[in-house]
């Protein structure tokens with residue numbers, strides 16, 4: 270489907286806008302403004318009161334004021350480095366305009382003696398004389414209308430001025446067409462929201478401070494538009510995936526029974542429930558698109574494996590994709606005995622497989638001799654063919670976005686998709702990231718786990734930390750030691766893993782191992798393997814161990830410079846211990862002095878092990894944009910909507926979007942067509958391609 274014609278002017282080149290040349294266009298591009306329409310959604314974040322006063326005498330300096338003046342006379346600097354002064358007089362008072370490093374001929378032109386000018390800027394008292402240093406605006410009285418009484422302030426990037434931006438926005442606004450309404454009329458009426466064009470006008474021309482608040486109807490509406498477009502995309506993706514002729518994979522329970530009998534423990538209630546939800550979904554002829562969300566250590570891997578067995582029981586194959594080589598290998602090690610007990614073949618495929626060995630694996634995969642494949646991204650390479658892929662499990666996919674999920678489904682005719690994430694996220698964010706999926710939650714940890722003892726300790730007491738560690742190692746325990754960065758940064762004195770490794774090794778000998786992101790993969794694996802085998806007792810690491818690493822015997826976690834880590838990250842890191850039956854300890858080592866905010870954050874970690882609570886606190890402290898690092902999280906970057914403060918709108922948008930698609934799956938009704946316009950405006954048009962009817 271092509272772009273609606275009414276939107277053409279908004280999709281023209283930026284240079285077609287007033288006051289935008291090639292240079293400005295480049296600067297705007299850095300702001301994420303590619304087309305005139307993007308300017309519409311670049312809302313002012315503040316505004317300056319430029320209401321006209323008769324005299325600077327009417328205000329109490331220092332303060333921004335806008336007055337009309339008559340230029341009295343110029344006082345060029347008598348010495349280099351001194352300012353250039355110009356006497357002016359408003360209705361009641363004489364004062365000075367002050368310029369540093371300004372050229373006299375330029376100022377003579379701007380403010381000729383005897384002329385009348387509207388000047389606006391900050392006045393302050395200097396030697397009891399009112400002065401305005403570098404007025405922000407100087408206008409001829411006949412141009413006064415150019416300066417609104419309440420001047421919007423746009424987020425700026427170097428290289429473009431407020432005035433240029435305001436002009437470009439104005440020019441884009443003039444192109445905003447009358448659009449059909451895409452929001453549910455009942456909702457509009459209930460909320461008292463303006464129509465789209467009016468909302469844009471009001472948001473860009475605030476008349477008072479209240480107009481800048483996220484609660485203002487114009488802003489609420491524009492935020493809702495954004496959330497609605499996003500949820501519509503997710504709902505379309507969901508409908509599309511489910512519509513893709515799914516295969517009903519009905520298990521026989523035969524393999525699962527064998528594996529469960531072999532396990533040294535019983536699944537938790539939550540695991541059993543999740544498996545039931547998943548297998549029920551797999552038995553449907555619709556394609557499954559499901560998220561398995563579970564806090565650290567809640568036992569997601571077993572759930573995924575039982576789902577994979579269901580695919581095999583139904584006569585098909587399954588694949589489990591991990592984000593890193595280390596994790597893929599760990600899954601293989603953990604699952605191999607279980608696969609053997611079920612009498613099926615499980616293989617691993619990563620970027621390291623080459624030549625004849627790889628070819629043999631691919632052949633075995635293509636004719637169905639391999640039942641379950643575990644691996645990295647390599648499992649989705651073009652030449653990897655399954656005989657009958659029924660289920661794709663993706664581990665730790667908070668690094669993927671909706672677009673990648675759409676691609677993933679394309680492998681195998683209509684494989685069911687199960688995504689595992691250990692990142693507990695608040696509901697509003699979960700809806701933003703995973704609104705296209707159905708969700709199973711593991712909200713229970715396996716029995717017998719002891720709470721982790723978490724303490725905050727100053728780096729000044731490093732000797733005690735090392736002493737504690739030495740005693741624990743002597744008792745046969747294992748520990749992780751996490752450092753923030755690999756190489757000593759020139760700017761910030763972060764502890765470096767390499768350096769820490771060397772000092773610990775000097776103190777404790779070769780029971781100390783090292784693993785960091787810059788190491789060659791083979792070395793990394795070998796270091797991990799030595800730790801898993803218990804050959805090394807202390808593993809100094811960077812955050813590469815953050816996600817998913819499982820060494821149940823490790824019961825101590827030292828995190829150095831804990832105050833600079835994010836809460837979610839600390840929670841993930843700490844989750845590496847407390848996986849066995851012994852009491853585990855987590856030492857949050859901070860560099861004093863600890864800031865108030867730093868202390869508050871570390872205390873959150875110290876006081877709870879509940880990932881969902883931690884994520885709520887994190888959201889409260891940091892804000893949604895930061896929370897999972899939007900760029901890599903797949904969480905869309907909302908331009909207008911504020912996920913923290915407008916989170917309520919997200920749920921409304923989701924049900925509204927699903928409701929619209931229920932009655933108009935192809936978006937062909939008048940409201941459906943209006944929604945298409947919205948999707949184009951907000952760069953969600955790829956969703957339209959998912960609709961069968963163009």
Ligand SMILES: Nc1ncnc2c1ncn2[C@@H]1O[C@H](COP(=O)(O)OP(=O)(O)OP(=O)(O)O)[C@@H](O)[C@H]1O
Pocket residue numbers: 534535536537540563564565566567568569570571691715716816817818819821844845848
């Ligand atoms: N029901 C259970 N009872 C006891 N132990 C279990 C149970 N289920 C899983 N485990 C064990 O708990 C540990 C953690 O499981 P798993 O690695 O699947 O956690 P996870 O949910 O993937 O957590 P993370 O995201 O932190 O890696 C493993 O050693 C696993 O064998």
